[in-house]
Amino acid sequence: MSVVLILILASLAVGLGFVCAFVWCVRSGQYEDTTTPSLRILTDEPPPKTGAAKKKLK
Amino acid sequence: MSQEVLELQNVHAGTIHAVVPCFHCGEPCPDHAFVADGRSFCCFGCQTVFSLLRDNGLDRFYQLQSAPGTRVRAAAPAAKWKFLDDPVVQARLYDFADATQARVTLHLPAIHCVACVWLLENLFQLHPGIGKTRVNFPRREAAITFAPAKIKFSELAALLASIGYEPQLTLGETGKAPAPLLRQQAWLQIGLAAFGFGNIMLLSLPFYFGLDSSNGPWFRALAGWLNLAMALPVVTYSASDFWRAAWLGLRQRTLTLEVPIALGLAALYLTSIFQVAAHRGPGYCDSLTGLIFFLLCGRLFQKKTYDRMTFDRDYKGFFPLSVTRKTPAGEESVAISRLRTGDRLVLRHGELLPADARLVAGAACVDYSFVTGEAEPVACAPGTRLYAGGRQVGGAIEVETVKPVAQSYLASLWNNEAFRKPRDHDLESLTNRYSRGFTKLVGGAALGAAVFWLFRDPAKSLPAFTSVLIVACPCALALAAPLTHGTVQRLLARRKIFLRNALVVERLAVVDAIVLDKTGTLTTPDARGVQFQGPELSAAERDWVSSLARHSTHPNSLHIARALGAAALPVAGFQETPGGGIAGQIAGHTLCLGSPAWVRSRCQPAGGPPAQAPEAAAAPSVLVAVNGRVRGGFALENSPRPEVEQLIARLGARYELALLSGDNGREAARFEKIFGGRAVLKFDQSPADKLRFIRDLQQRGHTVMMVGDGLNDAGALRQADVGVAVVEAVGAFSPASDVILDAAELTRLARVLEFSRRATRIVRAGFLISAIYNLIGVGVAAAGLLQPMVCAILMPLSSASVVFFACGATTWTARRMELLDRPLPAAP
Numbered sequence: 001m002s003v004v005l006i007l008i009l010a011s012l013a014v015g016l017g018f019v020c021a022f023v024w025c026v027r028s029g030q031y032e033d034t035t036t037p038s039l040r041i042l043t044d045e046p047p048p049k050t051g052a053a054k055k056k057l058k
Numbered sequence: 059m060s061q062e063v064l065e066l067q068n069v070h071a072g073t074i075h076a077v078v079p080c081f082h083c084g085e086p087c088p089d090h091a092f093v094a095d096g097r098s099f100c101c102f103g104c105q106t107v108f109s110l111l112r113d114n115g116l117d118r119f120y121q122l123q124s125a126p127g128t129r130v131r132a133a134a135p136a137a138k139w140k141f142l143d144d145p146v147v148q149a150r151l152y153d154f155a156d157a158t159q160a161r162v163t164l165h166l167p168a169i170h171c172v173a174c175v176w177l178l179e180n181l182f183q184l185h186p187g188i189g190k191t192r193v194n195f196p197r198r199e200a201a202i203t204f205a206p207a208k209i210k211f212s213e214l215a216a217l218l219a220s221i222g223y224e225p226q227l228t229l230g231e232t233g234k235a236p237a238p239l240l241r242q243q244a245w246l247q248i249g250l251a252a253f254g255f256g257n258i259m260l261l262s263l264p265f266y267f268g269l270d271s272s273n274g275p276w277f278r279a280l281a282g283w284l285n286l287a288m289a290l291p292v293v294t295y296s297a298s299d300f301w302r303a304a305w306l307g308l309r310q311r312t313l314t315l316e317v318p319i320a321l322g323l324a325a326l327y328l329t330s331i332f333q334v335a336a337h338r339g340p341g342y343c344d345s346l347t348g349l350i351f352f353l354l355c356g357r358l359f360q361k362k363t364y365d366r367m368t369f370d371r372d373y374k375g376f377f378p379l380s381v382t383r384k385t386p387a388g389e390e391s392v393a394i395s396r397l398r399t400g401d402r403l404v405l406r407h408g409e410l411l412p413a414d415a416r417l418v419a420g421a422a423c424v425d426y427s428f429v430t431g432e433a434e435p436v437a438c439a440p441g442t443r444l445y446a447g448g449r450q451v452g453g454a455i456e457v458e459t460v461k462p463v464a465q466s467y468l469a470s471l472w473n474n475e476a477f478r479k480p481r482d483h484d485l486e487s488l489t490n491r492y493s494r495g496f497t498k499l500v501g502g503a504a505l506g507a508a509v510f511w512l513f514r515d516p517a518k519s520l521p522a523f524t525s526v527l528i529v530a531c532p533c534a535l536a537l538a539a540p541l542t543h544g545t546v547q548r549l550l551a552r553r554k555i556f557l558r559n560a561l562v563v564e565r566l567a568v569v570d571a572i573v574l575d576k577t578g579t580l581t582t583p584d585a586r587g588v589q590f591q592g593p594e595l596s597a598a599e600r601d602w603v604s605s606l607a608r609h610s611t612h613p614n615s616l617h618i619a620r621a622l623g624a625a626a627l628p629v630a631g632f633q634e635t636p637g638g639g640i641a642g643q644i645a646g647h648t649l650c651l652g653s654p655a656w657v658r659s660r661c662q663p664a665g666g667p668p669a670q671a672p673e674a675a676a677a678p679s680v681l682v683a684v685n686g687r688v689r690g691g692f693a694l695e696n697s698p699r700p701e702v703e704q705l706i707a708r709l710g711a712r713y714e715l716a717l718l719s720g721d722n723g724r725e726a727a728r729f730e731k732i733f734g735g736r737a738v739l740k741f742d743q744s745p746a747d748k749l750r751f752i753r754d755l756q757q758r759g760h761t762v763m764m765v766g767d768g769l770n771d772a773g774a775l776r777q778a779d780v781g782v783a784v785v786e787a788v789g790a791f792s793p794a795s796d797v798i799l800d801a802a803e804l805t806r807l808a809r810v811l812e813f814s815r816r817a818t819r820i821v822r823a824g825f826l827i828s829a830i831y832n833l834i835g836v837g838v839a840a841a842g843l844l845q846p847m848v849c850a851i852l853m854p855l856s857s858a859s860v861v862f863f864a865c866g867a868t869t870w871t872a873r874r875m876e877l878l879d880r881p882l883p884a885a886p
Contacts, residue, residue, distance in 0.1 A: 004277065008261070008284070015257050022249045031245045036195040039172045040179070042122070 082108050083222075084125030107221050111177070114184055119177045126173035128222040139212035139219075142227075148211060151227070153201065159189065161203045162211070164225040166218065167462070169198045178223065185209055185217060224398070226462065247296040248358065251351040254292035255344070258285045262344045275337070282334035285343035292347045293327050296354060318500055322527035323350070329520050342521070356857050381405070381412055384456065397463050405450045405457060406611050407634050413463040417442045420455030421632075424448040453632035453642065454609045500530040500836075507840035525839035529852060530832050537857060538824030539564075541864040546817045549872045554800035555810060562796045565780050566814035568761050572709055573752055573774070575766035576719035576729070578613035579784045581696035582801070588621035592690020599689070602644045603682055605629055606651055610640045613767060614680055615651070618692055636772075637720050637745045639680075650683040653720065654691070655742075657681040661688055679721055696725070701805040703732050708808040710736045714760065718743045718751060718774075748774040765799075765807070782807070809875055816875075820867045824860050831856040 025031070078087045080100035092099035095112070099105040107127060111119055119126060141147055154161040168174070175193045178200050182188045187208025192201045200223075204214055215225050261281045304320035323346065330341030383392045384402040397403075397412060405411065411424070422438040426448050435451045438444060444457060508523035543560030550557060557563065574580055595603070604622035607615040609632050632642040639652010641660070650657050661683050680692040709715060715737035717729060723741040730739060740751070748764075752774055755762045764771065764778035767785070775781030775795045783795035784804055799807070835852060 002277075005280070008280075011260065012257065012284075015253060019250070019253045022253075023246060026242050026245045026249065031242065033194040033196060036175060036193050039175045039195060042172055 079125060080104050081120070082125065082127040084127075110184070110221065116177060116180060116183055119173050122173035122176055123171045126171050126177075128168045128170075139215040142212040142215055143210055151211075155206075158207070159203055159205050160211070161201060162214075163199050163201045164215075164218070165197075165199055165227070166223040167198050167226055168223045169193065169195065169200070174223070177221070184221075185214075188214070244354075244358065244361075247298075248351070248354045251292050251296040251347060251354055254288045254296075255347040255351045258288055258344045258347050261285055262340060265340045278340065279334070279337065282340055285341060286331060286334055289327065289330070289343040289347050292350055293323065297323055297350045300353070318497060318504070318527045318530065319353070321501075322524045325520060325524050325527075329524075342524075345524075359858060359861070381409070397459060399459055399462055401459050403457050403459065404454055406454045406609050407450060407452060407632070407640075408611055409450055411444055411446050411448045411450070411457070413446050413459045414461040415444050415446075415457035415459045417444055418456045418458050421453060422450060422455045422457075423452045425451050453629050500527065503530070503836055503840060510840075522840060526836050529835035529839045538828065538860050538864050539821045541861055542817050542821045542824065542868050545865050545868040546814065546872075549869065549877065550810065550813075553806065553877060554803050555806070556798040558796045562780065563814045563817055565761070565796070566763070566811055567818040569713070569763040569780055569811065571714040571716070571755050571760040571762045573716045573718055573748070573755070573762060573764045573778065575748075575764075575771055575774075576717060576725075577696065577721060578767035579765055579804070580702050580717070580729075581698050582613070588617055589693045590690055591693055595690070598645075599684065601627055602647060602649055602684070603651065605644055606632075606640060606642050606649050609642070610634055612640075614692075614694055615640065617694060618651070618680065637743075648685050651680060653679070654681045654722070657683050657688065661686050679724065698728075698732065699801070699804055705805050705808055706732055706737075707734075709811075710734065714755075716740070716751065716755075718748045720744070745771065745773050749777050752777045806877070809877060813872065813875055813877055816871050817868060820864065820871070823867070824864050827863060828856060828860055 078098045079085065080087050081097035082099055082104035085100045087098045087100045092102060092105045094105050094109060097108065099108065104127060108120075111117055142151075148155070148160075152160050152162050166178070169178070175195060178193050179191050181191045181202065185208075187205045189203035189205065191203070193199070194201070202214065204211075209217075218225055261284055264277075265281075300316050300320050300323065303316035307317055326342045326346040326349075330343050330346065333339040333341045381392065381397070382389050382404040383397070384404055389404060399413075402418065403412075403415065417438050417440050419440060422442070422444065423435045424438055424444055425435040426445070443460070446461070446463075504523050504526040507526050508519050511519035511522050540560060543563040546563050547557045547560060600622050604619045605627040606629055607619035607622070609629055610616075612634075627644050629642040629644050632640065634640045635652070635656065637653075638656035639650060641648070641650045641652075643649070650660050658681070679694050679696075682689045682691065706715065710733070715733065717733065717737055717739045719741050720743055721741060726739060726741060733739060740747075743751070748771060752762050752764060756777075756779070761780075762778045763780040763782060764774050765782040765784060766775055767783065771781075775783060780797065781795040782797040782799055784799050784801050831852075835856075
C-alpha cells in the first residue's frame with residue numbers, strides 16, 4: 001500500500017464534502033435568484049435617516 | 059419613455075407640441091395640473107407616491123432610473139384587502155408566523171427595474187411595522203417580514219398597492235409554481251458534472267504524464283474503477299436531459315440533434331468500462347465528464363440569453379395594443395400593459411378583449427375565432443364573463459376587466475396555428491434548409507472514420523468515432539438563426555415595430571413588391587380638415603353622427619367622431635361593411651355613414667344629390683344619409699404623413715410599388731407626383747380587389763408585402779407574404795398581420811427592410827462560421843488526431859462564438875442604421 005491511497009481517499013472525502021455543501025445550498029434556494037444580488041449592489045448607499053422617516057403614515 | 063416618442067404620439071392631433079412625461083411613471087401628463095417640487099405628474103396618484111417617498115427620504119428611487127414608477131390609480135378601497143385579515147387566508151399565504159412577526163412572499167408584477175428593488179427593500183422606512191424585505195427579481199416576488207401587531211396584513215397590501223406595487227394573490231393550491239425544482243436540478247447537474255470532471259482529471263493526471271509505471275498496475279486499476287464510479291452519476295443524472303431528448307427523438311423516428319451526442323456519450327462510457335475491466339487502459343471518463351460539463355455550461359448560457367429576450371418582451375409592453383379606457387374624466391387611450399383589474403374599457407367593432415372581463419353595457423357579440431377557431435359570434439347579456447382574445451362584432455360595448463392582462467397569452471394567440479398564412483409552407487426557414495440531413499451526414503462521417511481506423515489501427519477507431527460525433531454537434535447551426543432573429547425582434551420592438559415571430563424577419567428580407575394602402579397608412583386626416591358640406595347639421599344630428607362614428611375603428615370614423623364631439627347615444631343594429639361604411643339606428647333614425655357609392659346604394663334613388671355643394675371645394679369623401687336621404691358629406695382633408703415622399707423614393711428604388719385605395723381618384727394627381735410614375739396606382743378598390751391584386755402579383759412570382767391599417771385590409775394582409783398593420787394607438791388588431799408598426803415609425807419602413815436583409819446575411823455568416831468549425835473539426839477528428847476531451851472544449855466554444863457573433867453583429871448593425879439611437883438600458 002502506498003501513501004498515495006490515503007491521499008486519494010482524503011481528497012475524495014474533501015471533494016464529497018463540497019458536493020454535499022453544494023447540494024445543500026442549491027436545495028436551500030441560494031441559486032434561486034442570481035439576478036437580484038447583482039442589482040442590489042448598485043444601490044449600496046443606505047438612504048439618509050431623516051427625522052421624517054419616523055413620521056407616521058396617514 | 060423618452061420625450062421624443064411622446065411628441066410623436068401627439069402628431070395625429072394635427073400639431074406637434076411637447077408633452078411632459080410624468081416624473082414618476084413616464085406617462086404623458088394631460089395638462090400641468092399636478093405639479094410638486096417643480097416636477098410634473100400625470101395624476102394625483104403619482105404625485106402622492108412622490109411626496110410620500112420624498113418625505114421619507116426615499117427620493118433616491120428617482121435617481122436610480124428615470125420615471126421608474128408605475129402609474130397609480132385612485133387607490134383601491136381598503137376593503138378590497140380586508141379578506142387578508144382572515145386567519146385562514148393568512149395561514150395559507152404566510153411563509154412563517156409567530157407571536158411577534160410574520161413573513162409573506164408576495165407576487166408583485168410591477169417590479170421591473172433597479173429602483174423597484176431598492177424601494178421595496180427599503181420599505182421599512184415607510185412604516186415602523188415593516189422589517190426586512192428581500193426581492194426576487196426574476197420571479198417578481200418580495201419576501202416581506204412585518205409585525206402584525208403594528209401593521210395588519212391588509213394594511214401592508216394596501217400600502218404596497220398605494221405605491222404602485224399591487225400584490226397579485228393566488229389563493230389556490232396551484233399558486234406555488236413547481237418551476238424552482240427544475241432550475242435547482244439544472245444547477246445540481248452542472249455541479250455534479252464539475253465535481254466528477256475535476257476529480258477524474260486529478261486521478262488521470264499521472265496517466266497523462268506516463269507516471270503510472272512507477273506505481274504498478276494496482277494504481278491503474280484503482281484509478282480506473284474510481285473514475286468509472288465518479289462518472290456514473292454524471293452520466294446518469296447530469297446528462298439525463300440528453301438521454302431523454304435523444305430517446306424522444308428516436309421514438310418519433312426523427313434524428314434530432316441530441317441523437318449523435320447521446321450516441322457519443324454511450325460509446326465513451328461503454329469503452330471506458332471495457333478498457334478498465336480488461337486492463338487495457340484508463341478509459342475516457344475524463345473526456346466524458348468534461349464533455350457533459352461543457353455541454354451543460356453551454357446550455358446554461360443559451361438559456362440566460364433567451365431569458366433576457368423574454369424579459370424584454372414581457373416587461374417592455376411587447377404586445378402592441380392599446381384600448382380605450384373610461385375614466386371619470388373621459389375616455390383615454392392606454393397601452394394594455396398598463397391596465398389594471400377593475401378598469402372600465404370601451405371596445406368598438408373589431409377590437410380585441412385584452413383580458414378576461416365582465417360585460418357592463420352594450421350589445422356584445424363576441425367572436426372567439428382567435429381562441430377556439432369557431433367563427434360564429436356569441437351574443438352575450440350584460441354581466442356575462444367574456445374571455446381574453448374574443449373580438450367584439452357590432453357596436454361599442456363597455457366592459458370591466460376582472461383579470462390582469464396576460465401579454466404572453468395574447469402573443470400566443472397572434473402565433474396561433476389558425477392564422478398561418480396560406481403560403482407559410484412554401485417558404486422554408488433557413489435553419490431547416492441547412493440542417494436537414496445534417497445529422498445523417500455527421501453519422502455517416504463518424505461511421506466512416508470508425509470503419510477506416512478499424513482496419514488501420516483498431517485502438518484509434520472508437521475515439522475517432524466519438525470525436526467526430528461530438529465535434530460536429532450542430533448547436534452553433536441551430537443557434538445562429540433564432541438568436542439573430544430574436545435580437546432583431548427585440549430591437550425593433552423597442553422602436554414600436556412588432557414582429558409576429560422570428561420567421562417574419564426572413565420573410566421581410568425576401569420581399570420584392572410592396573402594396574400600400576392610402577387612408578390611415580400613407581395619409582392621416584388632420585382634425586382641422588373635417589368639414590361638413592351641405593346644409594348645416596343641427597346639434598342633434600351632430601350627436602347622432604358622432605355616436606355612430608365612435609363605434610367604428612376606421613380612421614375616417616375616428617376623425618369624424620373626434621371632430622363632432624363626445625356624444626354617446628345608444629346605437630341599435632350597428633353594422634359595418636368593410637370598404638363601404640357603417641350604419642345604425644339612433645333615436646329612431648336610420649343613419650348611414652360611408653363612401654359615396656356605398657351610401658348612395660343604400661338610399662332611395664329619389665334621395666337626390668347632396669345639397670348643391672359648390673363643386674370647387676373638394677368633393678366629400680364620406681357621405682351621411684339620414685333615414686335614406688343623403689344629408690351631406692364630410693370632406694376629410696387627408697394629408698400625407700411627414701416624410702412619406704422620401705419613404706416612397708427610397709422604397710421605389712428597390713421594390714415594385716403599388717398603391718391601392720378604397721377612395722375615389724380625387725387625390726390621384728397628388729399621389730402620382732409622390733410615386734413619380736414608377737408605381738401602379740389604383741383607386742376605388744374594394745377589399746376583394748386588393749386581395750386579387752396581391753394574388754396576381756404572387757402568381758407572377760413576387761413576394762409581396764402589404765401595408766395597411768390592419769382592420770379594413772385584413773384579407774389582403776393575410777394573403778400577402780408579409781402583412782404590415784400600421785396602427786395609431788388603436789386596439790384594433792388583426793391577427794392576420796405579421797408586423798404591427800406604430801404609425802409614427804412608418805417612415806422607418808425602408809430601414810426595417812434593409813435591416814432584415816442584413817440580419818439574414820448575419821445568419822448566413824453564422825452558418826458559415828459554424829460550418830468552418832465543423833469541417834475543420836470533423837476533418838481533424840476523423841484523422842484520429844483529436845482527443846475527445848479537446849472536442850468537448852472546442853464544441854461549446856464554437857457555440858459561444860456564434861452566440862456572441864449573432865447578438866453582437868445584429869445590435870451593431872441596428873446601431874449603425876440608427877434604428878437604435880438610445881443607449882441600451884441596463885441589462886436586467
